[in-house]
Amino acid sequence: MTSEAARALGEDIAIVKGGRATGGTVSAQVIDVTDIGVNVDYGGALLLDVPCVDSYRNRKAGDWVALRPGAKPVVMWRLGEDPGELDDARVQALARDVALDEQVIRAATWGTAAPSGTGWQTVQTLYLRKNSEGKVELYGQLASQSDTSPSAPAARTPKPVTISPSAYGTWRNGRPDDYADYPTQGDWTGRGNRRGAWFYGSAIVNACAGKTVAKMTIKFTRRRGSGVNAKRALHLYLHDHNSPPSGQLDLDDGPEELLSLSVGATGTVTLPTPWRNKLAAGDARGLAIYASGSSDYMSVQGGAVTITFS
Template identity: 85%
Template sequence: MTSEAANALGEQLAIAKSGAAAGGTVSAQVVDVTDTGVNLDYRGALLLDVPCVDSYRNRQAGDWVALRPGAKPVVMWRLGQDPGEVDEETIKSLAKDVALDEQVLRAATWGTAAPSGTGWQTVQTLYLRKNSEGKVELYGQLASQSDTSPDTPPDRAPKPATISPTDYGTWRGGRPDDYASYPTQGDWTGRGNRRGAWFYGSAISDACAGKTVAKMTVRFTRRTGSGVNAKRPLHLYLHDHSSPPSGQLDLDDGPEELLSLSVGATGTATLPASWRSQLASGAAKGLAIYASGSRDYMSVQGGTITITFS
């Protein structure tokens, strides 16, 4: 049994001994969300990848939860306000998007003059066209008007774009590091600091062409078996490479510590406005991580960027 496994077992046994009576629960706080569960802080001990019941949804770092202690602890539910109230606005927003996506008729307006704009087709005194979203618009030309026309609904912002990396890698000593399977920052063995990166070709700037970018976020997962288990920051940079270079990976703007993750955790960081402008224009091409020494050493996967437009 490794020392890490022994420590984890000791923490679990401590919960079983000092927690609630059989069948009861204790309170713990979520440190990070993982692919299969959560990392928990219980009385100063870091419990890794604790499974959760399916009813515990929308998991977030900082949540207080009810933990069923034992040799295999399980998160039973989130403590706090009624989740129905918390989720109501999100559900309404999703329902509106679905309704707008499904509807065929976007707008119906009328007046005495011919309609403005292009793409209209006349059926006697009725005009129709299809907009850029594929929704039908109707316009009725009237001989006389007894009521005002409703306003034309404003155009919706373009739907968000999700851009996945076309490639990724790690560099050490000015060249690609074949011993690192995923982008890595820092130095764990004393052989030199590593820098990792994600590459997107021209996909980011192509997705932003002709649109106004409101927000860019990027999602990462910290891999297990790299560095200490506790939360450590990602030191993020921009780079200007469309694809992995054969020599040194150049780092541009940065570092920004936008996200800290414990081992196994998944998180999302919002990129600064200046960064999203550079990525949207093509001046910057992708994201990188770099750290010095062992303190913030970690290996990271993911790198999917979500772009929201206005």
């Protein structure tokens, strides 16, 4: 449903509910999250790009929300349990990450006189090095020891890495399709099924070298004006191309239907373990989409891969 249609429906709802006090809300379910707001299911009607108040954070498909109907529907808040405990845990995890990103030395000062205060020890030889994250580590060799040394922190798990595609495109009838600006699946006009792809060169392999991959996720956004507005599935495949081929785009493992999106929506796919292993080892090089006919026709952008290590 277009924004204009949503506005018209909102007016109809307002008329039907004319006896209700201004500012009343109704329950609705979020179908998808978009860059403008959310797509919601309200009594079987799909409302697109409904704006949300700023306090509605961490939006996701499946949320039940309080919708204020009217000429311009607005999502007021999320319905459900108090998210306070979840927020506390998330804030604490972020704080730990920030602390680990900083140097562990509180202060570094010097002078010609001895330091003031207690607990200082004389260093016979000072060693320092830079670890794999670029953080400085110090070790002081003492002539005599008056206090036990604190334990060195455990080795930190490598931070997640996000890799954007180096190229993308669409193929139709065995060759690149110059009429599609973004990866596209299916056939809307009867001129042949399209297959789209994202390419990463050796960036994924290089990022995974010497590390244990715990998870790979990919973020996609369904573009507006491609196919029907309702949710449709992405038909995902692996491919083995480093860069866009001049001929046909080969499809390997697949299809996997890991994500469905309504128009304008953004979603994240978690790749199956065999797929992430192939990408990490270089046995596969990127992702592709392909569908037959108009039912699941759509154009998709994004393709950033986030790799989490253990």
